[in-house]
Amino acid sequence: MEKLVPLTKIILTLATAVWSLTLQTPSGLAVLCVFELLILLLARRLFNSLKAVFLLVVFAVMLGLIEYAGGGTPVECYVSAFRMLALTIIFIYLLGTVRLQDLTATMVQQLKVPYEYAFMFTAGLRFIPDFLEENRMVTEAQACRGMAVKGSFIKKCKRYMNIVRPLMLRSLERSETMALSLELRGFGGKGRTFVDSVALHGADYLVVILTCVATIMVFYARMKYGA
Amino acid sequence: MLELQNVSFRYTPRGNNILSHFSASFGEGELVAVTGRNGSGKTTMTRILVGLEKPSEGIVSYEGNDISAEDASARSRFIGYVFQQPDRQMFMPTVREEVAFGPRMQGLTGKELDDAVENAMRAVDVAEEADRYPRSLPRGTQQRVAIASAIAMNIRYLILDEPTSGQDGNEKKRLISLMNALRKQGITVILVTHDMDIVASDCSRVIVIADHEKAYDGTPENLFASEGKAEQWGLAVPSSVALGRALPGSPYCKDMVSFCNAYMKLHGRE
Numbered sequence: 001m002e003k004l005v006p007l008t009k010i011i012l013t014l015a016t017a018v019w020s021l022t023l024q025t026p027s028g029l030a031v032l033c034v035f036e037l038l039i040l041l042l043a044r045r046l047f048n049s050l051k052a053v054f055l056l057v058v059f060a061v062m063l064g065l066i067e068y069a070g071g072g073t074p075v076e077c078y079v080s081a082f083r084m085l086a087l088t089i090i091f092i093y094l095l096g097t098v099r100l101q102d103l104t105a106t107m108v109q110q111l112k113v114p115y116e117y118a119f120m121f122t123a124g125l126r127f128i129p130d131f132l133e134e135n136r137m138v139t140e141a142q143a144c145r146g147m148a149v150k151g152s153f154i155k156k157c158k159r160y161m162n163i164v165r166p167l168m169l170r171s172l173e174r175s176e177t178m179a180l181s182l183e184l185r186g187f188g189g190k191g192r193t194f195v196d197s198v199a200l201h202g203a204d205y206l207v208v209i210l211t212c213v214a215t216i217m218v219f220y221a222r223m224k225y226g227a
Numbered sequence: 228m229l230e231l232q233n234v235s236f237r238y239t240p241r242g243n244n245i246l247s248h249f250s251a252s253f254g255e256g257e258l259v260a261v262t263g264r265n266g267s268g269k270t271t272m273t274r275i276l277v278g279l280e281k282p283s284e285g286i287v288s289y290e291g292n293d294i295s296a297e298d299a300s301a302r303s304r305f306i307g308y309v310f311q312q313p314d315r316q317m318f319m320p321t322v323r324e325e326v327a328f329g330p331r332m333q334g335l336t337g338k339e340l341d342d343a344v345e346n347a348m349r350a351v352d353v354a355e356e357a358d359r360y361p362r363s364l365p366r367g368t369q370q371r372v373a374i375a376s377a378i379a380m381n382i383r384y385l386i387l388d389e390p391t392s393g394q395d396g397n398e399k400k401r402l403i404s405l406m407n408a409l410r411k412q413g414i415t416v417i418l419v420t421h422d423m424d425i426v427a428s429d430c431s432r433v434i435v436i437a438d439h440e441k442a443y444d445g446t447p448e449n450l451f452a453s454e455g456k457a458e459q460w461g462l463a464v465p466s467s468v469a470l471g472r473a474l475p476g477s478p479y480c481k482d483m484v485s486f487c488n489a490y491m492k493l494h495g496r497e
Contacts, residue, residue, distance in 0.1 A: 137315055140279050141308075145329040146300050170315070
């Protein structure tokens with residue numbers, strides 16, 4: 001599962017999203033969640049991602065409880081919770097096993113997305129950890145000047161603006177520097193190539209075919225049995 | 228007196244010590260250099276002092292009180308920290324408002340606030356830039372604005388993390404002059420630096436951290452006195468000291484002026 005090309009993983013992700021929206025019973029959605037955990041296991045990502053899965057489970061339980069508090073039946077609550085899990089677990093597999101440069105190559109070469117848009121998407125993903133680190137550094141710098149994000153919710157929000165503003169300014173400066181750096185290295189020119197190949201192989205075609213078959217079966221089950 | 232007593236630090240309970248059984252005390256009006264190889268634990272030590280990290284073992288004390296559990300915002304009442312990239316904290320539209328940020332967090336208002344800000348700006352010589360946008364200033368000036376922002380809070384200790392890195396000669400001289408002025412006011416300046424010229428010429432004390440432990444705590448003269456002592460910890464020897472060693476009698480020359488005087492004296496031309 002780890003060695004599949006990004007396009008296959010994207011197709012699998014989209015297919016599980018379709019399945020999670022099509023299935024209407026808690027048992028069906030639970031089986032789908034187990035199937036996704038199995039994918040994570042086969043991709044050797046399950047044990048690394050236990051914390052993320054646990055957080056998703058907690059969030060799903062909260063969603064179910066909110067649905068129940070809002071007047072939903074127990075079945076509807078289970079469906080909401082399992083559906084949320086089914087929609088999100090698969091992304092751990094996608095984002096954990098696909099390199100961003102391969103994702104860009106797939107978007108450009110196979111999905112025919114213009115390179116600038118593909119790069120924008122993956123650059124955004126790439127800078128999330130940098131942004132979080134920058135947030136931590138700015139928080140520390142402001143803490144050293146006596147700023148504590150404590151007190152009532154309104155007070156915390158007001159004080160947090162003292163972190164948001166320098167953070168935004170630094171992010172803008174960073175993106176300007178990045179844009180200049182890209183331009184100086186020929187970004188936007190014609191004839192761009194990619195280092196690695198993202199073409200489908202035998203195993204990819206097999207998984208895509210099985211995915212299509214499974215999708216048809218899910219639709220059939222939904223129509224015939226209301227699954 | 229600010230003290231670290233037998234402090235150790237590690238990121239996880241079973242991880243390696245980033246700092247091991249470190250003890251040091253900082254009195255009033257010192258200019259202390261903290262130096263060592265990259266990754267030796269210098270910045271970790273200063274982060275523990277200011278409250279950004281909590282020690283895994285040992286205590287941090289101030290005026291005899293254990294402040295190990297206090298966070299950075301609480302310790303900002305007596306200790307300031309200026310990061311290597313001062314623009315990290317800047318967001319106000321003018322220098323005056325930027326310097327006023329810290330005292331405002333302390334609850335100062337009105338005339339008291341204005342006086343604190345004006346005095347701090349004058350002390351670091353940025354009063355003329357008071358109405359300018361801080362992020363548009365040269366890095367050296369930004370550094371001084373960040374220092375002003377700290378001293379406006381009436382601190383007793385100031386930690387500077389590599390303040391001379393990337394600075395031109397003039398800006399370095401201004402910074403050194405400022406550090407000496409702060410010393411005279413009784414503020415202790417703790418300088419994390421690799422610049423051995425400043426260590427030799429201006430610092431009253433040097434702490435060397437090697438292999439995550441305190442390897443040396445004493446005067447720069449004693450550190451550079453014998454050949455090989457500083458070098459064993461990966462420290463560069465200042466040019467003036469190296470030249471002094473080459474002279475008969477190996478006089479300690481803390482800067483080039485001292486070396487020139489020693490040289491002229493040797494050749495009977497004072």
